[in-house]
Amino acid sequence: MKTFLIALLVTALCAERASSLFCYTCDNEHSNWNCLKTYKCEDHEKYCVTTYSSAGFGKDIGHRITKKCSVDCPETNVNFGMAAYSTKCCSTSLCNFSGANSIKISYAVMFLGVVASLICVIRAGL
Template structure:
């Protein structure tokens, strides 16, 4: 009887240690639309996060957007806005949690306007 109990606990312990990651994330590379980012991928065992990086660059009608989604071992969460260039990376830890494009990148037209005015003032002062 003791031998059977020991075998049961030993086997259960092996199953727990052998558990591998089953995180799935949406993946894409520099896509123009979130609709092009619906491919799923099973992450490696060391990758614990799904990330979405959303970038925008340009001004007005010439504004360009890019989305990159992937599995990641770490969480490089950022939110940077320089007016004419903005980058945002969001992380999550459950399967297929990176469905939406990280819409937190919002370009501030006031910041873009002030940046443009400051650039013009520098050009005028330099006499160009």
């Protein structure tokens, strides 16, 4: 009986936890409020991924959010001045609640672009 209990204890300690990952999901939404539907990920999907993109200037900025389950973690953060793209991932259930991934249009980059353009215009004598 003692051997059986020890074997049972070893089996319980060595067994992999069978926990399911839940993520918020949406596809190409304008607002994070539209991205609060939960989804049970497949067993092989280990990450919740949030992709956030924005483009435009001032009041004409457009935002898009996509959330899903994923097998891998493709984190990116690209900023092109007036356009930006970011992918963040996490690995606990419902961890991708927020749609804001600290992605902002870089006003410093835009300012440097305007200054460089002005310098080119002045040097050309226009």
